[in-house]
Amino acid sequence: MTQKRQLKLGAMIHGVGHGWGEWRHPKALPNASTSLAFYQQQARLAEDAKLDFAFIADSLHIHEKSSPHYLNRFEPLTILSALAATTRHIGLVATVTVSYTEPFQVARQFASLDLLSGGRAGWNVVTSWLSGTADNFGKPEHPAHATRYRIAREHVSVVKGLWDSWEDDAFTYDKQTGEFFDPAKLHTLGHKGEFFSVKGPLNIARSPQGQPPIFQAGTSADGRDFAASNADAIFVHGENFEQASAYYQDLKRRAAEAGRDPLKLAILPGIRPIVGKDEAEVESRYQQAVDLVSIEDAIVALGRSFDDHDFTRYPLDAPFPDVGHLGANSHKGSSERIVELARERNLTLRETALYFSRPKRDFVGTAEQVADQIEHWFKAGAADGFIVNSVLPDGLQYFTELVVPVLVQRGLFRAEYAGTTLREHLGLDVPVNRYAAPAAAKAPAEEALA
Numbered sequence: 001m002t003q004k005r006q007l008k009l010g011a012m013i014h015g016v017g018h019g020w021g022e023w024r025h026p027k028a029l030p031n032a033s034t035s036l037a038f039y040q041q042q043a044r045l046a047e048d049a050k051l052d053f054a055f056i057a058d059s060l061h062i063h064e065k066s067s068p069h070y071l072n073r074f075e076p077l078t079i080l081s082a083l084a085a086t087t088r089h090i091g092l093v094a095t096v097t098v099s100y101t102e103p104f105q106v107a108r109q110f111a112s113l114d115l116l117s118g119g120r121a122g123w124n125v126v127t128s129w130l131s132g133t134a135d136n137f138g139k140p141e142h143p144a145h146a147t148r149y150r151i152a153r154e155h156v157s158v159v160k161g162l163w164d165s166w167e168d169d170a171f172t173y174d175k176q177t178g179e180f181f182d183p184a185k186l187h188t189l190g191h192k193g194e195f196f197s198v199k200g201p202l203n204i205a206r207s208p209q210g211q212p213p214i215f216q217a218g219t220s221a222d223g224r225d226f227a228a229s230n231a232d233a234i235f236v237h238g239e240n241f242e243q244a245s246a247y248y249q250d251l252k253r254r255a256a257e258a259g260r261d262p263l264k265l266a267i268l269p270g271i272r273p274i275v276g277k278d279e280a281e282v283e284s285r286y287q288q289a290v291d292l293v294s295i296e297d298a299i300v301a302l303g304r305s306f307d308d309h310d311f312t313r314y315p316l317d318a319p320f321p322d323v324g325h326l327g328a329n330s331h332k333g334s335s336e337r338i339v340e341l342a343r344e345r346n347l348t349l350r351e352t353a354l355y356f357s358r359p360k361r362d363f364v365g366t367a368e369q370v371a372d373q374i375e376h377w378f379k380a381g382a383a384d385g386f387i388v389n390s391v392l393p394d395g396l397q398y399f400t401e402l403v404v405p406v407l408v409q410r411g412l413f414r415a416e417y418a419g420t421t422l423r424e425h426l427g428l429d430v431p432v433n434r435y436a437a438p439a440a441a442k443a444p445a446e447e448a449l450a
Helices: 034-049 076-084 105-118 131-136 143-161 221-230 242-257 277-291 294-304 333-346 347-355 367-379 395-409 422-426 436-449
Strands: 008-012 052-056 093-096 121-125 214-216 233-236 265-270 274-278 362-366 385-389
Touching: 008 034, 008 265, 008 333, 034 052, 034 076, 052 076, 076 093, 076 105, 076 242, 093 105, 093 422, 105 143, 105 274, 121 143, 143 221, 214 221, 221 242, 221 333, 233 242, 242 367, 265 274, 274 277, 274 395, 277 362, 277 395, 294 333, 294 347, 333 347, 362 367, 367 395, 385 395
Parallel strands: 008 052, 008 385, 052 093, 093 121, 121 214, 214 233, 233 265, 265 385, 274 362
Antiparallel strands: none
């Protein structure tokens, strides 16, 4: 019997918020981005609602105009390791760059988090799009966009190879014979490629889920191809239903062309729902969110996708400037989307900045109304689920306590966890160890000849 398709839901825990002004809300905790208690409280809300995973974003470059959360926050693997000790079921997804790390280091860190959590780790692969990152790692220049994706393909391939260093039953722990492990089930990778040379093996075993699932957020052509070939889940910013649907169909097509089962690829738009108990509260909470976005902050935020370009040099009420080239080696997909929309709608710089900083109306409403939107996107082919990013300090609480029960009642989301690993939550198979697979295939053939 075919299992009924259900939503996949994750919560982005983003400290004092995604924007520049959210920390000023009366209920906001100004040091939330470095508060263990805050992260634990958010993780508990997500786990109590049976969400699939908690998601921690990251970047490696700041300047004096960076958003408050970027200026002062936990490193993802560190905070998720702490949360692994205070949660039991929810997946733990960390953002780690491939452009400024070594595969052996990344493989070991995620394998450690995976074992610590009982198979709940996930890796959000990024290539780092701010050129200033190079200055923090002693690099003469930031790699070009296409080069970063070549690095990503090799990096991820090496990490996956290292995760297979030990077969699942390699450690025998036989006290009678003194055999700690079966030498035949330890494998050395021996990789030599364009960017990395890694011998291996990795000095930690596989977890119950085999390998952490791969998340990615590809929007450019290179990013989409990489995600379709490598990712188990894709985090995307859907401006509206039409764009989200077009992206969804495109990625499913690319996955099929890459020889993968499109049904195993979860596409998860990021949403910023604002929920109220009635219409009056909805409007009050929406206005609170709007009031937190000043034009000064919106202009700075707009520059992020264009390698932190300074937009204050342009007249606010003049047409959006011709700066598309500035994003070509930065946040390429995002910058292209901004330029395209500004030109299509003939927006001024002020209108463009506020459009991309202020909350949209798509997922604003009562619990039933927000659930209606989620159900529409899910059933009409625009999403396999969503990553929820809170705009207001109590946003996740409102979503989990009001919207999730409606989704459960409609049969769109689980009432209880059915498994213990992130792969089980996402409906993904445990990958067979690449070295064990040939042996498993050879055994039946030998038996047939016997």
